[in-house]
Amino acid sequence: MLRNLIFRTMEMLMVACLAAMVTMVFTNAALRKLSDYGLTLFGGGITVSEELSRILFVWLTFVGAVVVAGQWGHLGVETLVGKLRGRARIAAMFTSDILVLVCCAVLFIGTWRQAPIHADNIAPVTGMPMIWVYGAGFITSIGIGLIVVGRVFRVLTGRITDQELRQFAGEVDDPNGLPKGHVE
Template sequence: MARIIDLFYRLLDLVMILLLAGMAVMVFLNVVLRYGLNSGIPVSEELSRFFFVWLTFIGAVVAHRHNMHMGMETFVAALGRRGRMLMMGVSDLLILGCSWVLFLGTWKQLPINASMTAPVSGLSMAWVYGTGMFTAVMIALITATRFLRLVTGRITEDEIAAFAGERHQFDETPASGREGGAQ
């Protein structure tokens, strides 16, 4: 199961790379065409904006998986193990609540936006606004899984350290081994 999840996040990484590359190519090409030929590709402006929205929302999911969002790390790092676990639980419940609000808001807005089309490309605006639903569901799944491990006592010390900002979950070396250069 862990391998499937890792493959899914690698796929998200690949999608983000493609979105960023697509944005760069479209914007660069438009600049060259406008400067050199006094023309442009109108759809590229619209699509690059859409790509940016998708990149941001997918990036939020990937960042959440690695505990890279802003937090009160100075406060949490000063706490002991029990305090960190309590703060992790409170944080997880707040994140689940915010994810629910994002999902519900997107759910209510999606039918309205699905009936509208983008002016140049003609794409349904549901493709743009629907990313909120994807993000809400994915962040809620990540958080609910972590919260379940927390309340059942299966949370790892690495996860607690990552929550406190002592290391990121994708780091290969332990936090104590970084300073001395040991691997």
């Protein structure tokens, strides 16, 4: 229940980022085109729209990475893992998850070390501290890390389900366990 609420909120954040990006870029392009014909509004464009759309794109990408991780959507070596059975598949999942945790730790530590620098750097147009851009690494590393820690815990305690193993191997597209190519 809480997991679904968190992922739903992240998906809504992604929609809001995308809608704001499209609106800003389209409006800016329209204003610039109108200024070519002699109708100059807002000085021919909105200066903050380019910078804000780049910042929103970073957040869209990093939050999207967490959402996709929760849906088993990231790239994997499904051809190899699909040939494994039983404990070999569990070992592959465990190894993969440990490597992902290492990457999450590297991302978090790197973001942590860079945070004081970016807290003092100011974006040239909006005047926002750049930690608002680079801080997205915290959300991604913690979000994906928590997802993977939960899966590692289920593997270590023997609670990993057959459906999760099938999803890991790419045999199931749907989080509800429907086989690949299943159409209702």
